[in-house]
Amino acid sequence: MSPLSDSKRRVLVLALIFCSGGGLLFAQEQSATANKDQAKETFLRAVAQSEAATGISQCVKEIFARAAKAVVKIHGVDEHSEICGTGFFVDPAGTLYTAYTVGGEAGNFTIEFGGKKYPARQLLADIRSGTAILKIDQATPTLPIGKSEELEVATPVVAVGYPLDLPETPNFGMVAGFDRKYLGRYFSTTHLRLNLPTQRGEAGAPLLNMKGEVVGIVVSSLENNSSCYAVPIEAAEKIRSDFVRFGEARHGWVGINVSEAAQPVEGSRAEMTQIMDETPAARSGIKSGDILLQVGRKKVTQPEDVLDASFFITAGETVPITVMRGNQKLTFHVQATLHPASRTGPLVASPGTNQAIPLSLGSEVPRTP
């Protein structure tokens, strides 16, 4: 190889410098384009999030505007002081739901609705479901009833209540869980745990899904009032249905004690450990040691399932109970009797005194048909 002349070497160096400069410029341009794309993507994402937030806000506004007309402030007097809570109408004849803590043990109810106050009477108070039903003699707007079964964890929900002495207020949150137990105590039926801020005075507030349908009733708060529990609306509807049919809440009872079995049988760990004497279960032929598979339409896989399955049993009705005895699957048709917890008589308002009085003064024995 002959050595390059000075002129050729100079040209080669210049060409190298030119090429490297061009390469640098190209790389820079590519990098700038990539950054621009990334910025554009971020911007579009922010716009989408903003639109979604605006959409949710608009949705909550619409739900609140529709629901607030049927949500009322309840005043009552118990033996300690005047109490204030929230309720909502569920039929156009003035029937309203509230929490038991508001409408269960007080009297002299007054409802603030449409800028006016109306006297109200207690139709029913059921401590087991944690709800009470009041009524005013007035045509009222109503809230549509939804299905709490359609809720899932993280489903957005809205509650409308009257906190303290403030006007009606929307609360927005989401379903945090479906609990059967809280602080070592089992609920009578599954409660909805909500990450939804509530204040005092909002007991009895309706819990609404994003269609504006009632899916629960706020009954209690959790720590710091940042969360709360709501009774599923189906539980309240069961009580209302009992009231319409029988004039009282009729919780069913068959007389079976259930514990956890050592081994699952047919997918169930709910073992019947005690059949109480002189109960419908004892008369039906169900035996201790049977594994519970189904109560009515509710399948049972663990002892806790009994809570929901039994809550919806109505005294006087026949409920099919499917069990596994050895290798044999048996179905017993048991006529439920009145739950021992339902000792108080049906409560019907007396228009004169505006207080609830028992419909029947006799014992609870003849209630089962």
Next chain:
Amino acid sequence: MDEFNDSEIARLLRLKRYEQPPPAYFENFLHEFQRRQRNELLRQPLWRICLERAHAFMLRLDVPSLASYPAAVTAVLVCGAIISLKIYQQPETPHVALQSPPALSAPASAEGEWSLASPVAAQFLRTQPVRSFHESAQTHRAAPPRYVLDSVPVSYEPTFRF
């Protein structure tokens, strides 16, 4: 008057004949007069003003001629009686506050059960009426209302029984 003879006075009057006060002098005269009179009056201490007015009032009624020992004694006795009546008729509020709470916890239907207990307890319960919602409303009207939202649900199940 001795210093001025008639001619001197006449001269002075002639001198003052054509002098006139400012135009608004007589409009404000009465108000100004009363203001100065009030200022003069208020220079005295309050107790002296009151004393003077009372003195003037008594003189006008001619009280000294009516006053006598029997009248004074009677007035003192009447005043004493009125004051003592007011003192002894005041309510004994502490006793009421102590007695009322147990009555609130006594159910209406418990009267029969308590009649078998000691006479003191039965008498105590019977004398206290069970409070109704109407009475509660009146009693607690001044108290602030209780805004309800309990921290614990009211319903729970002891075991898995159904």
